[in-house]
Amino acid sequence: MKALPEILKEIRPEFDFTVSSDFIADGMLDSFDLMTLVATLDKTYGISIQGTDIVPENFKNLQTIGALLRQCGVQA
């Protein structure tokens, strides 16, 4: 199963997602990328991220996305 940094790298290969604490503010993910990321996470981990969880705060960095995945039942 792909790890989160690998998934992000596939969406935006030009960025190093391990060095940013705010992907949105740093311009590394836009709102269209977020849609792609949610769909990829759902498919990769067999989950369904709720609409109410699709907010920028949950996609700021690797930690917040990791927390969201754990909340959805994904084992870290």
Add this chain to the structure above:
Amino acid sequence: MAPVTTVAQVFDALQGAKAGASAFCTNFFPAHAKVQGWIDHGELLGELRDLSAFFLRKDRDFWHLYFCAANVAALQREVSAIPSLRTERVAVDLVGSEAVLGELLKVVESAGFQRYARLLRLARPNQSGQPQPSADGTEVLCADKTDCQAITDLLECAFDRYADQLPMLYEIEAAIEAHQILAVKCDRALAALLFFESQGFTSTIRYWAVAERFRSHRFGSALMRHYLAAQSAVRRFVLWVTADNENAVLKYRHYGYAPDGLVDHVLVNEMIRA
């Protein structure tokens, strides 16, 4: 529809439509600051409906329609029941990959909208060997507040108001303040401009235009080279271009831009077509 007075109203409406959605669909990807600007200028109306929410944003003499719905069936049912879509001039953008937009296009077309334009998103990685600023002596400046009217006039002349999301005066003023409009002037007249927005590692060209009487002077090239050379921290350059504007697409390709798979179908209602 009623005026929207807080950004929270917008996000609450989005969350309401998303909650428990079986196949959430939307054309609304709001950035907080942008929505706040629309509200501050009284441009945004909204309406909650069954399993969906709709917004109209005033733009010159027409409205942009935004929607979010729990599924396509809810969208189809509710969008057809909004009276203002039959009495006002309305345009709607559907953004996504071509493969996933088919169903949404059918729904919006069934509500009386017709296809008007198709835009492509182009992206350019920040490559090594950046173009250097033009060496032909063309002076590239940041536009200043005295240029507002000339910028508005050039944008109105060079772009399509329904398809190209032209900025309002306050947005032009803010962009000037942020040094995000580059200009070439001849005898104090605005000859060409490049209007961009940079956030972090990404920079978006919103408009690149040369006034008709100043074409063939390579002012556009000077602006693009200056822009690319100045964005040294940027890793990703993006823009939207009308798909059938072959001349523009070719020019962007020349500077390393290429389609990234995202498209924007712009549809307009009968009131605009009339």
